[in-house]
Amino acid sequence: MSSPKPDMHSEAFLHSLMRKQLRLSISCAAAFLIVLLGLPLANYFLPELMSKRIFGFTLTWFFLGIGFFPAVWCISFYFIRRSIALEREEVEEVVGRGKGEGEKKG
Amino acid sequence: MQIDPYILTFSAITVFVTIFMGFWSAKKSKTASDFFVAGRSVSVGWNASAISGEYLSAASFMGIAGMVMSSGYDALWYPVCYACGYLFLLLFIAGPLRRFGAYTIPDFAEGRYDSPLFRKIAVCFVLFIGFFYTMPQMKGAGVTLAYIFPGLPYWAGVVLVGAVITLNVALGGMKGITLVQAFQYWAKMFAISVPIFVLMAVYGHYGKQLEANVVSAQPPSLQSQVEVANTVAAASEIQRRELPPKAPSDSVWISPFGPLTTKAAKAANLSPEETKAYSLLYTYSLIIALVCGTAGLPHILVRFYTNPDGVAAKRTTMWVMILIGIFYVFPPVFGVIGRNLMPELYTGLSGIKGTDQVVLKLPTLLNEKYGVLGSILSGVTCAGAFAAFMSTFSGLLVSMTGALAHDVYGRMLRPKSTPEERMRMFKIAAVLIGGVAVVLGSFVEPLEINFMVGQAFAIAAASYFPLLFMSVWWRGMTMLGAAVGMLTGGLCALTAATLTNVSNLALDKGPMGKIFSGFSPLNEFWAQHPLLRILCEQPAIWAVPLSITLMIVISKLTSRRVPDDIRMKMLVLHAPEKLGLKQEYIQEHQPGH
Numbered sequence: 028m029s030s031p032k033p034d035m036h037s038e039a040f041l042h043s044l045m046r047k048q049l050r051l052s053i054s055c056a057a058a059f060l061i062v063l064l065g066l067p068l069a070n071y072f073l074p075e076l077m078s079k080r081i082f083g084f085t086l087t088w089f090f091l092g093i094g095f096f097p098a099v100w101c102i103s104f105y106f107i108r109r110s111i112a113l114e115r116e117e118v119e120e121v122v123g124r125g126k127g128e129g130e131k132k133g
Numbered sequence: 134m135q136i137d138p139y140i141l142t143f144s145a146i147t148v149f150v151t152i153f154m155g156f157w158s159a160k161k162s163k164t165a166s167d168f169f170v171a172g173r174s175v176s177v178g179w180n181a182s183a184i185s186g187e188y189l190s191a192a193s194f195m196g197i198a199g200m201v202m203s204s205g206y207d208a209l210w211y212p213v214c215y216a217c218g219y220l221f222l223l224l225f226i227a228g229p230l231r232r233f234g235a236y237t238i239p240d241f242a243e244g245r246y247d248s249p250l251f252r253k254i255a256v257c258f259v260l261f262i263g264f265f266y267t268m269p270q271m272k273g274a275g276v277t278l279a280y281i282f283p284g285l286p287y288w289a290g291v292v293l294v295g296a297v298i299t300l301n302v303a304l305g306g307m308k309g310i311t312l313v314q315a316f317q318y319w320a321k322m323f324a325i326s327v328p329i330f331v332l333m334a335v336y337g338h339y340g341k342q343l344e345a346n347v348v349s350a351q352p353p354s355l356q357s358q359v360e361v362a363n364t365v366a367a368a369s370e371i372q373r374r375e376l377p378p379k380a381p382s383d384s385v386w387i388s389p390f391g392p393l394t395t396k397a398a399k400a401a402n403l404s405p406e407e408t409k410a411y412s413l414l415y416t417y418s419l420i421i422a423l424v425c426g427t428a429g430l431p432h433i434l435v436r437f438y439t440n441p442d443g444v445a446a447k448r449t450t451m452w453v454m455i456l457i458g459i460f461y462v463f464p465p466v467f468g469v470i471g472r473n474l475m476p477e478l479y480t481g482l483s484g485i486k487g488t489d490q491v492v493l494k495l496p497t498l499l500n501e502k503y504g505v506l507g508s509i510l511s512g513v514t515c516a517g518a519f520a521a522f523m524s525t526f527s528g529l530l531v532s533m534t535g536a537l538a539h540d541v542y543g544r545m546l547r548p549k550s551t552p553e554e555r556m557r558m559f560k561i562a563a564v565l566i567g568g569v570a571v572v573l574g575s576f577v578e579p580l581e582i583n584f585m586v587g588q589a590f591a592i593a594a595a596s597y598f599p600l601l602f603m604s605v606w607w608r609g610m611t612m613l614g615a616a617v618g619m620l621t622g623g624l625c626a627l628t629a630a631t632l633t634n635v636s637n638l639a640l641d642k643g644p645m646g647k648i649f650s651g652f653s654p655l656n657e658f659w660a661q662h663p664l665l666r667i668l669c670e671q672p673a674i675w676a677v678p679l680s681i682t683l684m685i686v687i688s689k690l691t692s693r694r695v696p697d698d699i700r701m702k703m704l705v706l707h708a709p710e711k712l713g714l715k716q717e718y719i720q721e722h723q724p725g726h
Contacts, residue, residue: 041700044707049606052224059220063213063424067416070389071409078388083340085387091209092465096216096458103220103454107447110228114443114709121712 040121047113055106062098066091139505140281143512147320147519152301154313177445181452183311186318188215188433188453189460190266190525191273194321194518196583197461199489201468202478203581204393205386208468210419211583212461216454218427218590223450226428229605229706231446237532238434238597239540245604246612247696252540254616258596258623259536262429263529263566264573265589265630269582270529271295271574272489273522276582277515280493288575295574298523299567302530303560314528317520318456324517325463328496328510332470335499342469345373346383373473380479386472390416397670401663414674415667419587422673426590429597443710467492474498489582493518526570530563537562576648579641580634587671588630595676596623603684605706608699614688622680629672 070077070087077087084092193215200208233241238259243252271291278290333339376382381392390412392399397415398408427433471478471491475498478488492514499507538559543550550558577585600619603610636655638645659666668675688695696702705714 036700036704038700041704041707045606045703048228048707056221056224059217063217063420064417067389067413067420071413074388080344083342083344085206085343087389088206088209088343088387091206091213093462095213096461099217099220100451100454100458103223103451106224107451111444111447114711118709118711 044117051109051113055102059102136282137508139508140512140515143516144281144519147516151313151523154316156304177448177452179311179315181449181456182315182318184453185456186314186524187528188457189321189521191270191522192583192586193464194325194521195273195489195492196586197464198467198492199487200581200583201465202471202488202491205381205391206389207391207393209465212464214420214423216458216461218424219454221424222428226601226605227446227450228443231443232710233706237535239536245702246615248612251612251616253545254620256536256540260533261627262589262593263533264570265592267526267529267570268573268577269585270522270526271570272577272582273518275578276489277493277518280490281515287578291574292571295567295571298526298530299563302527303563314524317524320520321517322460324513325460328514329463329466331510332496336470336474339466342473345473346387374476376476377480380476397659397663397666400660403663411663411667415671418671418674421677422587422591422594422671425594425598425677428601429593467495471495530566533566534559534563576645579638579645591630591671591673592623592626594673595626595680599677599680599684603681608703609688609692609695610684611688611691611694613691614684617687618680618684621683622676626672626676629669633670
């Protein structure tokens with residue numbers, strides 16, 4: 028039943044909200060897409076390098092079969108921490124200006 | 134060959150525990166909302182295990198190992214992209230969709246565009262994708278049962294497993310499934326990791342096994358292979374068995390752009406340079422399908438709603454990434470060791486076709502050295518395989534049944550039905566869908582498990598992914614744009630995948646080859662047009678952009694029909710849940726619900 032906050036319902040608020048979220052998502056996605064889409068290119072153009080052996084694996088096998096998963100964990104860990112922080116900032120922003128009554132409903 | 138008592142015992146235990154847990158929790162779930170989303174009260178740990186349990190299907194458990202063994206390096210894209218797809222889902226779709234608070238994708242489609250018509254269209258795709266995804270699960274079931282009971286026909290296994298799971302779902306519902314799924318993740322993790330560690334301890338570790346596959350510059354002939362095998366055996370102490378002529382040679386197998394991605398170009402006798410270029414295209418299309426497709430799998434998204442709040446949903450996703458990431462390291466090892474030590478699987482003489490059974494069969498090697506240990510471990514992997522196809526199939530069945538009972542019946546046919554009627558409908562729908570899945574499943578014996586799953590992902594990538602992604606991030610979308618884009622992309626991918634499948638089935642030497650022999654001219658056509666063949670086999674690379682482009686163009690043309698309260702909708706999708714916008718929104722829309 029909270030009365031609509033002009034701040035929260037303004038075009039500017041929505042705009043900045045989506046922009047911030049999208050920027051975070053896209054920068055994380057870019058980091059991961061460069062690696063993911065770059066590997067086939069590396070296989071295509073640098074076959075000698077990628078077939079070098081480490082611990083018995085070829086370099087590219089090692090990377091794809093084992094090394095990729097920790098990389099994905101790092102990106103998702105960073106994203107989750109940032110996005111939780113981002114949400115907190117947004118709540119503080121609105122609550123701060125709207126004197127904070129009736130926000131915690133539900 | 135006789136029935137191995139250890140293998141039988143372990144598999145039977147898994148099946149009975151699963152069924153028991155289903156019945157046990159059936160007593161606890163009473164209300165209709167319990168059935169659909171488990172009352173939204175599942176903790177992070179349980180939920181993460183349950184999502185992972187549902188996600189690790191027969192493709193992950195059996196298919197990856199089989200495909201790594203048959204095709205080598207290229208097959209590694211599957212496990213990696215299955216895991217990466219989750220990241221994509223987390224980055225772009227999971228958060229907003231949760232805030233919007235719809236139970237299913239059709240709920241979202243209707244809520245976002247205020248259109249019951251669109252809900253109907255979206256429901257169809259739950260069923261399309263679902264059926265495509267149940268086929269490989271059924272194949273897993275048939276292969277596993279035929280392995281446990283030598284001589285049992287493939288279709289009998291499919292029917293048996295299908296019936297058991299259908300019954301379980303019809304009686305248990307989703308609450309039961311959450312518990313069962315969580316248990317099954319750990320069962321699968323145990324079943325894949327313990328046998329592989331024992332095998333590696335006995336026969337040499339992952340890297341050593343791979344080292345035995347030496348890239349030789351010479352053209353692969355039988356003689357040179359024996360030579361290579363001899364020199365390698367001296368160098369890396371691994372006693373390889375001789376590869377049958379059907380198996381790909383070492384250098385082709387271990388390097389990128391191997392048999393999986395070059396099949397079409399090879400059939401057309403292209404030059405090596407052209408073959409490699411086509412192969413790169415194939416790889417990219419596969420990556421797009423798998424990464425985008427995860428976001429569109431109907432049974433995965435529902436789980437985000439079983440978290441108490443948005444932060445919990447995000448924590449859950451982090452744990453899911455870790456749980457499935459660790460799991461996916463293991464299946465390829467089975468494929469690698471299988472190639473060195475059990476090459477007879479390439480010939481398919483052992484009863485069931487192909488390499489898909491390597492996970493089940495490989496541990497029996499240990500019987501030569503340690504008596505029954507091999508049988509016990511093979512029993513463990515069989516139990517894991519059961520857990521794999523049972524959990525994914527039940528998850529899918531719940532989603533598809535939910536779509537039929539909750540959407541088609543509860544909303545379209547009989548909006549005034551009572552909760553009891555809907556519950557009864559849920560059970561009838563479960564039986565109906567289980568039956569169709571069994572029939573479809575008994576046709577696909579000659580196709581590789583992993584390959585079929587890839588196709589389900591491609592269809593999801595071309596239909597649901599563009600819908601969700603664009604609806605969440607672009608306010609200019611209209612219902613017409615979304616519907617046309619989703620339908621065109623999805624149906625094109627569906628047609629392409631079906632064409633590939635029937636032409637593959639026509640190549641089969643068994644009974645399926647006869648049934649589908651009418652499609653064999655298609656194979657001559659593929660041989661002349663390798664590019665078209667690749668684009669049909671892996672449609673994501675054109676179908677996803679096609680779908681998104683159509684959405685944008687048609688939405689621009691019909692821009693007057695953007696929903697009036699679009700700003701409020703976007704706010705609900707993106708503003709933090711603590712601001713309480715959802716309550717406001719629901720109050721405004723009270724009559725609609």
